[in-house]
Amino acid sequence: MQIDGALIAYLEDLSRLSLSDAEKTRLAGDLTAIVGYMAKLDELDTAGVPERSHPFDHTNAFRADVVGDSFDRALILRNAPDAGDEAFRVPKTVE
Amino acid sequence: MSWETVIGLEVHTELATKSKIFCACTTAFGGSPNTHVCPVCSGMPGTLPRLNRQVVEFAIRTGLALDCDITRYGKFDRKNYVYPDLPKAYQVSQLYAPICQNGHLDIDAGGVPKTIAIREIHMEEDAGKLIHDPLTGSTLVDYNRCGVPLLEIVSQPDFRSAAEVLAYLEKLRETLLFLEVSDCKMQEGSLRADVNLSVRRTGETALGTRTEMKNLNSFRAIGRAIAYEAARQIDVLEEGGVITQETRRWDDDKGVSYSMRSKENAQDYRYFPEPDLLPLRVDDDWVERERAALPELAHQKRARYIADYGLSEKDAATLTGHKRVSDLFEALADKTAAPREAANLVTGELMRLLNRTGTLPEDLSADSGTLARLITLVLDGKINRNAYKEAVEAVFTEDADPDEYISAHGLLMLSDDGAVAEAVAAVVADNPKSVADYRAGKQQALGFLMGQAMRRLGGKGNPAAVSQALKERLN
Numbered sequence: 144m145q146i147d148g149a150l151i152a153y154l155e156d157l158s159r160l161s162l163s164d165a166e167k168t169r170l171a172g173d174l175t176a177i178v179g180y181m182a183k184l185d186e187l188d189t190a191g192v193p194e195r196s197h198p199f200d201h202t203n204a205f206r207a208d209v210v211g212d213s214f215d216r217a218l219i220l221r222n223a224p225d226a227g228d229e230a231f232r233v234p235k236t237v238e
Numbered sequence: 239m240s241w242e243t244v245i246g247l248e249v250h251t252e253l254a255t256k257s258k259i260f261c262a263c264t265t266a267f268g269g270s271p272n273t274h275v276c277p278v279c280s281g282m283p284g285t286l287p288r289l290n291r292q293v294v295e296f297a298i299r300t301g302l303a304l305d306c307d308i309t310r311y312g313k314f315d316r317k318n319y320v321y322p323d324l325p326k327a328y329q330v331s332q333l334y335a336p337i338c339q340n341g342h343l344d345i346d347a348g349g350v351p352k353t354i355a356i357r358e359i360h361m362e363e364d365a366g367k368l369i370h371d372p373l374t375g376s377t378l379v380d381y382n383r384c385g386v387p388l389l390e391i392v393s394q395p396d397f398r399s400a401a402e403v404l405a406y407l408e409k410l411r412e413t414l415l416f417l418e419v420s421d422c423k424m425q426e427g428s429l430r431a432d433v434n435l436s437v438r439r440t441g442e443t444a445l446g447t448r449t450e451m452k453n454l455n456s457f458r459a460i461g462r463a464i465a466y467e468a469a470r471q472i473d474v475l476e477e478g479g480v481i482t483q484e485t486r487r488w489d490d491d492k493g494v495s496y497s498m499r500s501k502e503n504a505q506d507y508r509y510f511p512e513p514d515l516l517p518l519r520v521d522d523d524w525v526e527r528e529r530a531a532l533p534e535l536a537h538q539k540r541a542r543y544i545a546d547y548g549l550s551e552k553d554a555a556t557l558t559g560h561k562r563v564s565d566l567f568e569a570l571a572d573k574t575a576a577p578r579e580a581a582n583l584v585t586g587e588l589m590r591l592l593n594r595t596g597t598l599p600e601d602l603s604a605d606s607g608t609l610a611r612l613i614t615l616v617l618d619g620k621i622n623r624n625a626y627k628e629a630v631e632a633v634f635t636e637d638a639d640p641d642e643y644i645s646a647h648g649l650l651m652l653s654d655d656g657a658v659a660e661a662v663a664a665v666v667a668d669n670p671k672s673v674a675d676y677r678a679g680k681q682q683a684l685g686f687l688m689g690q691a692m693r694r695l696g697g698k699g700n701p702a703a704v705s706q707a708l709k710e711r712l713n
Binding site for chain 1 (some may be wrong): 321327378
């Protein structure tokens with residue numbers, strides 16, 4: 144599968160990213176390689192193999208409805224590129 | 239040429255679990271921003287979600303109450319979209335195998351019965367809240383709500399009017415409340431409805447292009463938004479225009495909806511199975527356990543109140559208007575063995591007090607033991623009706639102790655102590671003419687003497703006791 148400029152522009156839009164021309168060219172190459180690598184799976188004969196959503200046979204991994212401690216806010220906010228005292232900060236999104 | 243409006247609803251309800259769907263953070267409403275947040279619900283790389291079993295149980299119960307088929311082998315899917323209310327840039331939801339499918343809800347819209355088909359109910363996580371920061375012009379994000387469990391209840395496009403939509407929402411809300419799977423507080427966002435609406439010329443069978451309206455925070459807003467959007471679409475079509483499939487945001491203050499352009503291109507969600515969660519297996523035993531745990535629902539209670547207690551449809555409806563109200567009524571009926579009196583108290587005095595104090599039924603906290611005590615006192619003739627009303631109000635507004643209040647305010651009726659006998663003796667002695675009239679057969683003279691005796695007792699005489707003492711003295 145060829146990742147072309149139009150598809151890159153579409154993905155850029157969906158991901159809300161703004162890429163330079165050099166980045167777009169590099170990404171097109173990378174994505175073509177990744178999709179090509181996955182396309183290798185198409186060579187397998189899967190006729191007769193039932194469709195499944197998960198590689199493991201296990202089901203129902205639950206936790207009980209019990210409240211535990213949340214994280215320290217200052218520690219959580221430290222992971223973000225930008226934050227105020229109480230909240231994460233992102234570029235203007237709300238109109 | 240007339241038009242027909244076609245509406246489908248997507249109702250989101252926050253489930254009343256204690257903890258979030260995939261982590262142990264609390265679901266409590268209204269904490270300081272980002273204090274109910276951990277690496278899982280803030281989407282930190284390397285964390286893994288773990289499904290809250292209670293979410294699945296609530297979903298199954300809701301599905302059973304709405305006559306759905308329960309999906310036996312289910313899973314979760316990722317709905318990808320990049321918006322800062324979702325820190326992972328995807329929402330864990332269910333597209334391919336929702337937990338409940340093919341249900342229905344019977345409604346009554348202004349006396350016209352109708353069945354609304356429910357396409358599916360799926361489990362998903364709620365998103366965070368975005369707050370505009372006027373100081374910096376940026377957007378602040380609070381992830382406290384992120385990961386609170388939601389059910390999305392999706393109807394078929396079976397509605398033809400706002401009245402049908404509102405009747406459905408009322409019935410659905412009532413069902414969720416009585417199942418105790420959600421508190422359904424619209425003002426806190428725990429019940430939200432998105433309206434999918436299109437119009438077509440009467441008689442046409444193909445659906446028109448629909449729009450989706452969001453941000454509908456009250457039943458009133460939903461009714462207004464439907465009227466506005468139907469009129470807008472008809473105007474566009476009558477002027478030869480075309481309807482654009484889009485998401486529109488309702489502004490209840492201005493009474494208009496407008497296109498949410500910012501999300502226009504984000505409709506390609508690229509769903510795929512969520513690899514971080516194992517599939518879900520629901521066996522017959524589990525379904526039957528949940529079926530056995532189903533409580534009596536509001537419409538079932540209404541039928542029972544009418545059949546067993548002889549209540550009117552109107553009173554039965556008032557008593558089942560909220561789970562808190564019917565719980566209180568049933569506790570009172572049980573404790574006093576006087577269901578009619580209990581119903582009168584709740585539908586009369588208590589409803590009046592709720593209205594007067596602006597208290598929502600969900601905040602009703604009156605103690606059934608205390609109120610039951612007052613019902614017993616009035617039925618036993620220990621207090622009169624006026625004192626009863628006064629004491630109910632004191633219990634409701636000040637949480638007063640009924641016996642202390644009655645004694646402190648001298649409300650106890652006099653029945654068996656010397657005061658009644660003394661008053662009767664005095665009245666008989668002071669009114670020889672009326673006594674003679676009564677003995678000569680004039681019944682109304684007894685009424686006069688009775689009134690005099692009650693006056694002497696300051697209105698606190700037990701009428702039955704006074705009447706009996708009077709008759710004993712005269713005969």
